[in-house]
Amino acid sequence: MLSRTLPARPSLADAVLLGHTEQGREWPLLVWVPGPGVRMVSSAVLGGGIGEREWVVNAQVPPGYDRLDPVAHLRELAAGAGLPGPGVGLMTAASVADRRHAVDGGARAVVTAGIGVRGWAAAPGVGGVAVPHPGTINIIVSLPVPLTDAALVNAVATATEAKTQALVELGADASGTPTDAVCVAAPALAGPGAEPFAGPRSLWGARLARAVHRATREACAGLLAAERTGPGA
16 A cells, blocks of 8 residues: 555546455555546445545455445545545445446546346335445546536436446346446536536537446456356356
């Protein structure tokens, strides 16, 4: 782990791969530091909601991860990586090193994917209240234009639709996994001038959708192929 503050890397393509120790083994930690002046919307356990954030971490943890304090754990990892100020922390049992990156007209997406436990959102049965085990498709998106609060929320919906489209096209027969998470980042802007829409037919929503769709397809295609050709296939 680093003990000093990481320099800002405004482009999501410049996210760096660090490491952390869990259960006596080294695991990768993907870190993106766009720096100040960025607003994010996220469903992440750490730094979720809408607000100014200075960094994003996507931590890979063991498949049998059973800690009940993921927020505190992610804060520890961020501090160990030299990340000051507010940020977003995601967690996954999927391979972070095998991340996929896609860009479309300035919209960038990075996707890490684990799809061993997947299904349709509108499934029968009751939901649970326990902290779910990490598995997940984690999506991180950056846009070069500011968005209103409504457009940030719209961007999350668009990214989710694009993820599901990719899964269906690959024959996954699922809308996602129970622990999928998303983070969308855009420049902060005081006053008018922010983009009011980020739906799939808006200028930036369409670009975001194509970037997420391509990155998700690339992240999941090999996993599904391995399932079909594995033992018992």
